[in-house]
Structures are given as structure tokens and as C-alpha cells.
Amino acid sequence: MDVVVPLGVCVFSEAAANRARAVSYPNYVFEILAHAGVFHTNLTTDQIESALPKLRLLVTVGEAELPASLKQKLTEWVRAGGAWLSVAGLCGMDELFGATPLHSTFKNWGGGVRSLGEGYLKPEQPTHPMLAHLNRPLHYFGGVAVEAKGATVLADALDAHGRPAGEPALLEHTAGKGRAILIAPDLTGTIVSIQQGRGGVTRDGVPAPDGTSPVNDGVLKSDDGAVLDWILDREPVPGADGLSIFIQPIADLWRELLLRGIFYLAQSTGTALPVLWYWPRKLPAIGHLSHDTDGNDPKLAQRLLDTLAAGEVKSTWCVILPGYDGEIMGKIKSAGHEYATHYDAMSPGLKWGGAQFDRQFAELKKMFGEQPVTNKNHYLRWEGDTDIWDWCLKHGIQLDQTKGASKTGEAGFNFGTCHTYFPVRFDGSVIDVLELPTPTQDLVVFAPEAIFEPLLAQAKKNHGVLHLLFHPAHFHNDAVAAAMATAIRRGKQEGLEWWTARQLNAWERARRGVSVKKIENNTLTLHADAELKDATILLSSAGPFAAWGASFRDVTKTLSGTQRIEVE
């Protein structure tokens, strides 16, 4: 066991089939950390003991029956100054965590661990570094139900209806010179549930009670499976009376809670952790424009092309068959924009199905004269669980944009994220297709322009992607064209670069090929499988770069092969 990074991460084996569990998709913690660029040492349960002397921080996910000798070693390690952050598991170490498991309120056939169920994490110490990014209760799905026995309760649990649940959700306990933190909610399962929604869209969803989101429209779309709450997860839009949308990306706030926990503990233990920042050149976020060519009217396409040219940005064109004439298709390409597919399972006679996808993909690929990288489904149509991602995978499409909002009142982050992410199947296996949700459609027409500034602010705060969809079909409306021009300008003013989905995909995949070979004080030896131009590398310690409630030293450098890099 070679420990390079003093942050160890261990996922305990999942409960056997037909057994209760406090955590779902526990291995998704590796996807969360990989996307955040937080380097770490992967450990199996058996490797923890031998790794401990070289670790300063330990993150574990789930419950485990640990051997007595390991319990003893973990206790000694924490008491000597180590820091342990556990997600949804006490591992029989009640004394170390200052908490004890709660049992079922009535003897339960099948038995096992008591879940927190669905609810909300409500900060009790809102200025604590792990919670300072929250201004409202945070929706979760599952977790471990415990009672505090000496730990400080940083956050409490509310039930699914927003009522006090009487259980703690976030606990911190000092032991000797070290500390142990328990995130009781199922952080990994919550993020997957919010991002992917209910698996298997087979029926209409339930509409919002204010009339703004009639998702029960007889058409199966990704939003029919969304799990966020109309009442508790949406917020009013300033300047648009009567309209509430999903302003904050709830899954991203959960990701940040974990990252804040890690860097809070890094700071408290004086540990320098290396990070590959989300974006090059220290960028705070990225802007992305996509266009679905519904109607394929060449005059309107030209108008949109002119607006992009004036704004000096490149975008992604999701082309629906039969596509534009050769002249417009050529102009899209020569201006540097991206050809992408727009799968149609909505027009009369076009049923949802793999064979239909195969045919449309083949025709579009032939028209493009190149392999498409990006897809978005017409009307955000969605059926089944992961079918569309599997079809993308089969055809070499590496990024999909079909999770999103089809009604005004569900605009914003109705799938909880402004980041690209790799989805998972029910068995937890990762699907090698990035998803970049579509949080809104044409400003002015689909939703008032008033939603733009809140979404821009959130993309920036969460360091993700501000994705705006504009249909050329609406470019007969001057106000829509003006709204897109304004969005481009405002994004640039806030420090965003506008990228195509092809660029987003290439960047994210290249990031995943970077590893840390050695850490010597402020000098890192990194290896990059593919070149990363102007990558920003961080080292957690007093420095000018701020993120996740912590400060970092930073350096921006093009990575390729193996390099020694000093982070000054």
C-alpha cells in the first residue's frame, strides 16, 4: 500500500441483498472526488490499518463491523491528531463519534439498520465551515439514524414534510488531539437520486401545485422522474412575481458539504492536500450555449449564427432530422460550432426505442461527416432508466443533455446540479457518458429573463456550467435574440468562458487522467495522461485562492506527462 496523499478514502462493503442499508451507491464518493479534482488514496478495509501512520485524514462511506484491533488503531490514530469523516456509518465506534445508533420504533420483520428516511439537513451552527454555504435546509434521501452522546450537533434533521425529526444530521466530536465527524444522511445516494431522478420513467410526474409545472402532460420526459420538492426545494425568482424555480443546485450543495468537511479537517490538522481545479486559468465557471434546430428554418438559423458571431462565442447545435440545407450546415461548422444529435421520439410516427435512435444517429452522423460527441433528446423525452445513456455509449456519444426542465416552474437545477457528471446504473456501475443537464430553455419565451441572473450567480458560486438552451425557431422574436446577447455579455463580465459541449467533454475526460506521484512540501510530482492546457493546481494551505470555505496556494501550468510543479 503506497500512500502518496495523506487523505485516505474507504468504502465499506455494501449490505447484502435483501438487507437494510444506510447508504446507497457508496462508491459514488470516488466520482464526487474525481470530479472535484481532490487527490486521495483509495483504501480497502484491510488496508486501513497499515495506511494509518501515513494518513492525516480518513473518509469512510457506510457501515462496517470492524475487527477489534482496527477499532483500537483507529481510536489511537484519531486521539493522536487524526481526523475521520464518516458518511452514514458509526462502525460500532460510538465513543469516538459521540453518537449511538437508533433502533426501529417497532420490531421490524427483516430488521437491520434504521434509516433517516427522506428529509432535510437543517444547520444549527450555520457559520461552521461545513455549513456556511447553506441558507436553507438541504434535501436528502436516506442515511443513518443516530442519537448524539457527547458529540456537538452541527445540524439537525427535518422530516420529508419539513418538521423536526428529532435526530441529528451532522455531528462533530473531539477525541484527544483529533476529531471525528459524522454526516448522517446518505450523501452518495442523495446525490445520485437527485441527479438521476427516479429510475425508470414509465408514467407522468406530479405537477407543482401553483400551475407553473404541468409535467403530467401525457409525454414522458426526464422531468417526470425528478425527485426534488416543489415546495421546499424551489425559491421565488426576484422580479417575477408568482414564479418559483430550482435556483440552487441541491446535489452540488451536498458535494460541497463533503468537500468543505475534507478541507476543514485538512486545515485543522495542518495537512496540505493537492487539488486539480475544475477549470483552467482559475476560471470560476463555464458558460455553454446549445441550440435545438426544431423546424430547421435557415433564415432563423442565420440570425442565431449572427448573434453568436457578434458575441464571439462557439456553441453546440443539436440537429434534428432532416437538418438544415448544406449552406447553413456548412456555416455552422466553419464558424467553429459543434454538430450534435437531437434524437426525436416525439414527432408523429417516431416511437421511443433503440432502433429509432440507431437510425437517426446514423443519418445525422452521415450528414455531419464526423462522429458526434453530444446528444440532447427533442422535448427532453425520456423513458426507462438508463436506456438513453446506454444508446449514447453504444454509438460513441460521450455527453448527453437530456436531464432538464421542460416547464417554466421547474427551470433551474431540477436535477440538482450545474456540473457534468457520470451517471450510474442500479448496480452502481458508472456509465461512461457525461450528463450535462439543461436547466432552462429560451429566456423570454420559456421563462422570464429574470431567472438569468440567479442562475448565473449559482453557476459561479458552485463553479459549474451555466447552460442555456436557445432554439433558432424563436429567433423571429427580437427579445429572445437580445436575451442571448445579454447572457453572453454578462457571462463574460463574470469571468466565464463560453465552451461547446465537445470542449467540456474533452476537458473533463482529460482531467481524469491526472495523478499525483509525490508530494514534497510545496512541490508536487504530477502525471497527466493527456495534455491539460493552463490547468490550475491547488494546495490546501494559507494562500490567495478561496474555495469550499478553505484557502489554497495555486499555480496555473500546462500539464503533460510527468512533471514536478512548485505551488508557490
Ligand SMILES: [Zn+2]
Ligand atoms: Zn427539440
